[in-house]
Amino acid sequence: MTQVQTEDIRVLEAMLFASAEPLSLTTIRERLPANSDVGGMLMALQKTYDKRGVHLVDMDGEWAFRTAQDLGEALQLKKEVQRKLSRAAMETLAIIAYHQPVTRAEIENIRGVATHKGTLDVLMEAGWIKPGRRRETPGRPLTWVTATAFLDHFGLESMMDLPGLDELKASGLLDRRPAIETLPSTGELFAVEDDDESEEFLREEEVE
């Protein structure tokens, strides 16, 4: 390659690099010395970049540098984002887990509120639920079942490991506590277990 051509290739390279648009042969020719072998220089440049992270791409006679296609993945930075599930999604997921296969209408019936379409989408996107068979009833509604990622995420070996209703009751999760009891400030009023404590209470009252 001649000295002159090497210099022209440098200009060509810089031109292609800096241009916002792919350049046509005509445009390139206008900017290079007359009678330059633009085609030959482009081929030479393309060959130079052949195995690199950047390729010189011919797009229907217009030329531009582009990052190599096989590097798309490698170039992406993966970031983890922690997210909480909405209450609606949480409950919907619980119902699907306990009642599967279950139709959307049934879910709504159990929750007592309509289900937003987005709720099932979020759960499906997380890989926790998937559509099951259609129910052989009028309208053939779609049912929903849990997917593999559900067991993974919640650390369960199988759906059989999900605590049953009785166990939930035993663990207090289904407790039917009166509303007045759940008020934190009044809680102590019910906690009379021994005499000492109640006497103390009365002494306090006397101080008042």
Place this chain on the structure above:
Amino acid sequence: MTQVQTEDIRVLEAMLFASAEPLSLTTIRERLPANSDVGGMLMALQKTYDKRGVHLVDMDGEWAFRTAQDLGEALQLKKEVQRKLSRAAMETLAIIAYHQPVTRAEIENIRGVATHKGTLDVLMEAGWIKPGRRRETPGRPLTWVTATAFLDHFGLESMMDLPGLDELKASGLLDRRPAIETLPSTGELFAVEDDDESEEFLREEEVE
């Protein structure tokens, strides 16, 4: 060079090509396998591009591909429309570049004139200057230093490459000390203003 490293250099090359802004070592490391010899790879890549139309430029630890400086004329590319800087802004920029870190009061002393609020704003908006550390003197005034975009804009690799820096140093003209006080009650007046400004700046930071 190992196969793995060649592949990593491809990714590095593509990454630098794909980014409009100079990339810091941290940003680069995030996207390469842990324990990669990022510095070594950058040097290798820089050498590869050494004689090409596009150069890999190190700007004080931030890296970017830029067209070779000698090709400016030959490229015949559309030049960006530049906002004409005021003389005050140009002088202020030069003072910050050569005297950094420098406080506003010191800039005013060197120029012998008060600095309009807009002057530093314009330079900061261009990304050329940024606030540095506070000077540990009474009033803890904010100092100003140049930012990466300054090096990028003027095609400098580091502050050492500032034109005429060595002569200026040798002549003792980079002394920041006030020679004569030509500003009415400089000290207190401007120290106070400095504080206001930096607080404002910090507030902005918080909003972001």
Place this chain on the structure above:
Amino acid sequence: MIGQAQFEEDPPRVSASEIVDDAEALLLDIDGYEGPIDVLLVMARNQKVDLTKISILQLARQYMAFIDQAQAMELELAAEYLVMAAWLAYLKSRLLLPGEGDEDEPDAETMAEALQFQLRRLEAMQKAAEDLFSLPQLGQDIFPRGAPEGLRTATDTVWDVSLYDLLKAYGDIQRRKDNDHYELPQFNLVSMEAAMERMTRMLGKLPRKGIHSVWTTLQSFMPEQIKDRLYARSSLASALTVGLELAKQGKVEIKQDGLFRPVYLRASYEGEGKT
């Protein structure tokens, strides 16, 4: 360094009229200057000598003429121009009358040197600015990638949901359903009626002093030996409410010495005679 020679009264290189013309010319372009040092620098350049060999005295004179002219033209100059004028006037007097003035005051040579340094430093910075902006610039001579693809970030969502959250959610649904037919439990409370009955009865038994009974704490009206906290609290509440109601009717008087002090009641028989 400035030689002694420059501090002596130089034979004027320029005539007084020239100085005035010069000052006028400078003033016409006052907006084009960046402060008094910049003006002095222009004046110094007009002397067409190296800054290190500049005649400070001549410079001072020119500057004073400049200020005089500005005042004659009724131009408003920024404060720093006047501060510089005062400084130069002082320097001029020190140069012309060496030996006078305080020992503490800086001598004329030091002052002249300082001014010279100030001028040279600003000149250097003005040149640095010029040099800087004659460098190849991004977007003019150097170009970044024209069509950067940009660096993408792929976000992986990690759900912060535990098995407990799931079971709790299911529990909540079950509970909501059960709440449809929820019955309120029975609470053992002291009713207002019971408290009224008890207090009226006890007030009647209190020892009398004139038209009043003795002062008695509210606590004394409450049943003794209460074990149930809720019962105790409702008893106190009812007793106080009843007390307030009776006070409204004029049947008792209530007093409390201060916040959180015991509440006292006494029966009042004032109204009884009239009825």
